[in-house]
Amino acid sequence: MAISIKSAREIELMRESNRMLGEMHNELAKLIKPGVSTLDLDRAAAAFIKDCGCVSNFLNYDGYPANICTSVNEEVVHGIPSKERILKEGDIISIDAGMIYKGYHSDAARTYGVGRISEELTKLIDETRNSFFEGIKHAVAGNHLYEISNAIADYIEPFGFGIVRDLVGHGVGTSLHEEPQIPNFHMNRKGPMLRAGMTLAIEPMIALGRGDVDWKEDDWTVVTQDRSPAAHYENTILITDGEPEILSLVD
Numbered sequence: 001m002a003i004s005i006k007s008a009r010e011i012e013l014m015r016e017s018n019r020m021l022g023e024m025h026n027e028l029a030k031l032i033k034p035g036v037s038t039l040d041l042d043r044a045a046a047a048f049i050k051d052c053g054c055v056s057n058f059l060n061y062d063g064y065p066a067n068i069c070t071s072v073n074e075e076v077v078h079g080i081p082s083k084e085r086i087l088k089e090g091d092i093i094s095i096d097a098g099m100i101y102k103g104y105h106s107d108a109a110r111t112y113g114v115g116r117i118s119e120e121l122t123k124l125i126d127e128t129r130n131s132f133f134e135g136i137k138h139a140v141a142g143n144h145l146y147e148i149s150n151a152i153a154d155y156i157e158p159f160g161f162g163i164v165r166d167l168v169g170h171g172v173g174t175s176l177h178e179e180p181q182i183p184n185f186h187m188n189r190k191g192p193m194l195r196a197g198m199t200l201a202i203e204p205m206i207a208l209g210r211g212d213v214d215w216k217e218d219d220w221t222v223v224t225q226d227r228s229p230a231a232h233y234e235n236t237i238l239i240t241d242g243e244p245e246i247l248s249l250v251d
């Protein structure tokens with residue numbers, strides 16, 4: 001299967017789906033504080049998605065049982081919201097979410113500190129986000145995919161953080177996961193050439209320790225093997241002939 005190039009109409013729908021998702025992230029961010037459960041966040045997301053006239057693209061994906069993913073501390077991604085999981089001061093939490101608007105998928109993730117967090121965790125979160133912005137400097141039509149991957153890896157490695165290699169970014173559009181896969185680690189293979197109209201979810205997942213991961217008993221929650229905390233930052237972007245457009249980021 002080739003990488004899909006979205007038409008002008010499809011790009012409008014991708015913009016709208018992702019703009020609403022960006023707004024939802026901004027609303028969910030306001031709820032992050034000690035005492036809140038990850039299920040509270042899932043419920044808020046479900047209500048927001050419904051108000052947008054959308055549906056969650058995570059719910060029932062391969063049997064995934066919730067609307068969003070909430071991953072705390074050593075959980076990297078795909079943490080399942082639960083009323084038992086109560087946020088406490090000093091935790092970090094990654095919220096990964098998406099929705100489907102008129103058949104078009106959005107996908108974005110953010111990591112937050114709960115109350116006051118340590119300096120090293122602040123740095124982990126900030127540099128994970130910064131690595132996304134380094135990567136997308138190379139996300140221009142005519143470049144090859146590996147320039148994004150290599151820019152992310154080159155940015156993260158000097159910090160000594162661990163890059164998660166078992167999960168990667170991806171194309172996104174009429175499905176949550178489309179071609180191509182987008183690694184956050186060094187690639188020698190150039191991969192496909194980027195073309196205007198591609199919509200891609202770029203999503204570095206970075207651990208304070210090593211990047212090796214395990215799956216928990218629930219078969220979803222991805223945790224670092226060394227149980228070091230991890231951060232995740234993701235946006236859906238549109239490739240253009242100039243700078244990429246970040247579709248899921250709303251100020």
Ligand code: MF3
Nearest residue numbers: 057058061064069096097107
């Ligand atoms: N948002 C994830 C990704 O970036 C997918 C979540 S898996 C799901 O690809 F099952 F929760 F949908």
Ligand code: CO
Nearest residue numbers: 107201203234
């Ligand atoms: Co994604």
